[in-house]
Every structure is written in structure tokens, then in C-alpha cells.
Amino acid sequence: MKRKLSVIAVLCCSVLAYSQVGINTQAPQATLDVTAKNTNGTTPEGFIPPRLTGNQVQAADAQYGVNQRGAIIYITAPVTSSSTKTANITSEGYYYFNGSLWQNMGISSAPSLILPNYANNGAGITLTPSNWLNWNYTGTSITLPANSKYIINLTQFLRIGTMPANQSFRITTSFADSNTATFSPSPDLVLAQYSTSSCGPLSIHGELQGKFIINNISSNPKTYYFFAGSANVIGYTDPITNFGGKTYNIDIMYATRVN
Structure with a gap:
């Protein structure tokens, strides 16, 4: 019984150690590896994060804490009346959560x-x-x-x-x-x-x-x-x-x- 449990433990560790997710690839090279489906221009390619307004993000203020550090979203409209966490959501673009508030990633669709x-x-x-x-x-x-x-x-x-x-x-x-x-x-x-x-x-x-x-x-x-x-x-x-x-x-x- 002891030996069987040891074998199961080793198998579980192996799965955890090598568990990687690939999209459009059978050989992922990282935790998440996304490969283009087509390269001939017949399909749009890319990764689209959740798209939300500033007000929608603010409505979920209580859901964001230190465990959500690194979360990325795309803001489609700035917040109307900001909270502490959404104070920086002033324009459309990509934002990340640093554990305390949302920060603009400096990637904007607006021309400079x-x-x-x-x-x-x-x-x-x-x-x-x-x-x-x-x-x-x-x-x-x-x-x-x-x-x-x-x-x-x-x-x-x-x-x-x-x-x-x-x-x-x-x-x-x-x-x-x-x-x-x-x-x-x-x-x-x-x-x-x-x-x-x-x-x-x-x-x-x-x-x-x-x-x-x-x-x-x-x-x-x-x-x-x-x-x-x-x-x-x-x-x-x-x-x-x-x-x-x-x-x-x-x-x-x-x-x-x-x-």
C-alpha cells in the first residue's frame, strides 16, 4: 500500500511539473503557449483580454485584492466617478492590477x-x-x-x-x-x-x-x-x-x- 501511494505521488508530481497548455500547438513551450492558427491573413490573430468599462470594473472592486495581482483587462470607457482602486482608469486602453489599484499599461489605441x-x-x-x-x-x-x-x-x-x-x-x-x-x-x-x-x-x-x-x-x-x-x-x-x-x-x- 505504501509503495502504491508513492507511485501515485510521483505520477501526480510529474503531471504538475510538466503541465502546460498549448493553443493551436501540440508542443507548448511555456505555461501558456498560443500559436497563430493561420499566417496567411485569412483569420484575425491575437489574444483579447476581458473588455470592460471603468464602471463595470469598479462594480467588482471587492473582488480584487493581492491574489489578483497581474490581472489584465482592456478598458473601453473611463470610470465616471472613481474609487481608490479605479482612480487611474481615465482613458481607453490596457490596464493591470498591482494588488492595490489598476495601472495603465501605457498601451493606448489613441495616437500619440x-x-x-x-x-x-x-x-x-x-x-x-x-x-x-x-x-x-x-x-x-x-x-x-x-x-x-x-x-x-x-x-x-x-x-x-x-x-x-x-x-x-x-x-x-x-x-x-x-x-x-x-x-x-x-x-x-x-x-x-x-x-x-x-x-x-x-x-x-x-x-x-x-x-x-x-x-x-x-x-x-x-x-x-x-x-x-x-x-x-x-x-x-x-x-x-x-x-x-x-x-x-x-x-x-x-x-x-x-x-
């Missing part, structure tokens, strides 16, 4: 760099005393992917000639959700909603540099429209041409993804 859309070949607008106290759509917009956060970096040239000694001009810019309705800064703007630049007495030109953080929490791509106006002017009356586009060599706008 996005360039703007220009109307009228990027001519921008002309600001004059008749419109610069109002908000004006510049013809420039930028479209961000669903469930993504980006930093908008911009530099815009202010062409003024030479500012007289007793005059000055300040312009303000922002992004809105619409290019037709009465201007209102987008609620998706994080922290700063406006960027300004001033041209003081005897200036020969101005340059607006700014950064905006935009968090598109919707489940669809969304376009944001670049506006300029709400100027503070002392004495100056000459037009400022081609503002907000890409007419001048230093006119730049681009968005970089925030992971």
Missing part, C-alpha cells in the same frame, strides 16, 4: 500626436475693432479620440507692425465645442480655459504661446474649435491679419496624448 484641421488653407481670421471684442472662430479645429486626454500646444503670430508708444493690445484664445453657437469654453478643458498674449507700446509683433489640457470623456471622437477675441485694447485700431491659422512659419498647433 494629433495635428489640427484648417479651414481656408489655414488663413485664420482678421481681427479688427469691429470684431475683436467678441469671440471669433478662427477656422482651426482639432479632433480628439473617444475617452482620451491630450495637451494642446500652440504658438500663434500676432502681426501688428509697430505698436505706437501709447497703445497696447491683448488677445485671448480658447476652445469651444461648437463653431456656430454663442461662444462658451468647452467643459472638457482641464485647469486653464484661456490663453492670452499682449503687445505693449513700441512692440513690432506679438506671439501667443499656450497649452490647453482637454479630456474627451465621451465615447466618440470629438472636435474642438479654436476661438480668439475678448481683446483688451488701448488706442490701437489697425487690423491683425491671419491670426489662428498657419500663415506664418511660427504658427504651430499640435496635441500630444496624456497617458
Whole structure:
């Protein structure tokens, strides 16, 4: 009896020692070895982890602890109101659980760099005393992917000639959700909603540099429209041409993804 038990124990140990799972292979080379079913392009290949929204993951908060360290999921939409464990679920992408909270794996379907859309070949607008106290759509917009956060970096040239000694001009810019309705800064703007630049007495030109953080929490791509106006002017009356586009060599706008 003792000998039989010893043999059974050895057999069980052998199974445990060599137990490996292969998918599409009879000779797995690791604990789990997945081989492509086809390599001729006739079938989609790859491994798809569970796909869940942030809210669905948060509903299972109590199920995740130290024993679930290393769990991997794909988030399809960020959590609406986060808990401690889901605080980092702010965008679509791959996440892993570290035993305390979910961490972004830095693998996102959103592009890392996005360039703007220009109307009228990027001519921008002309600001004059008749419109610069109002908000004006510049013809420039930028479209961000669903469930993504980006930093908008911009530099815009202010062409003024030479500012007289007793005059000055300040312009303000922002992004809105619409290019037709009465201007209102987008609620998706994080922290700063406006960027300004001033041209003081005897200036020969101005340059607006700014950064905006935009968090598109919707489940669809969304376009944001670049506006300029709400100027503070002392004495100056000459037009400022081609503002907000890409007419001048230093006119730049681009968005970089925030992971």
C-alpha cells in the first residue's frame, strides 16, 4: 500500500511539473503557449483580454485584492466617478492590477500626436475693432479620440507692425465645442480655459504661446474649435491679419496624448 501511494505521488508530481497548455500547438513551450492558427491573413490573430468599462470594473472592486495581482483587462470607457482602486482608469486602453489599484499599461489605441484641421488653407481670421471684442472662430479645429486626454500646444503670430508708444493690445484664445453657437469654453478643458498674449507700446509683433489640457470623456471622437477675441485694447485700431491659422512659419498647433 505504501509503495502504491508513492507511485501515485510521483505520477501526480510529474503531471504538475510538466503541465502546460498549448493553443493551436501540440508542443507548448511555456505555461501558456498560443500559436497563430493561420499566417496567411485569412483569420484575425491575437489574444483579447476581458473588455470592460471603468464602471463595470469598479462594480467588482471587492473582488480584487493581492491574489489578483497581474490581472489584465482592456478598458473601453473611463470610470465616471472613481474609487481608490479605479482612480487611474481615465482613458481607453490596457490596464493591470498591482494588488492595490489598476495601472495603465501605457498601451493606448489613441495616437500619440494629433495635428489640427484648417479651414481656408489655414488663413485664420482678421481681427479688427469691429470684431475683436467678441469671440471669433478662427477656422482651426482639432479632433480628439473617444475617452482620451491630450495637451494642446500652440504658438500663434500676432502681426501688428509697430505698436505706437501709447497703445497696447491683448488677445485671448480658447476652445469651444461648437463653431456656430454663442461662444462658451468647452467643459472638457482641464485647469486653464484661456490663453492670452499682449503687445505693449513700441512692440513690432506679438506671439501667443499656450497649452490647453482637454479630456474627451465621451465615447466618440470629438472636435474642438479654436476661438480668439475678448481683446483688451488701448488706442490701437489697425487690423491683425491671419491670426489662428498657419500663415506664418511660427504658427504651430499640435496635441500630444496624456497617458
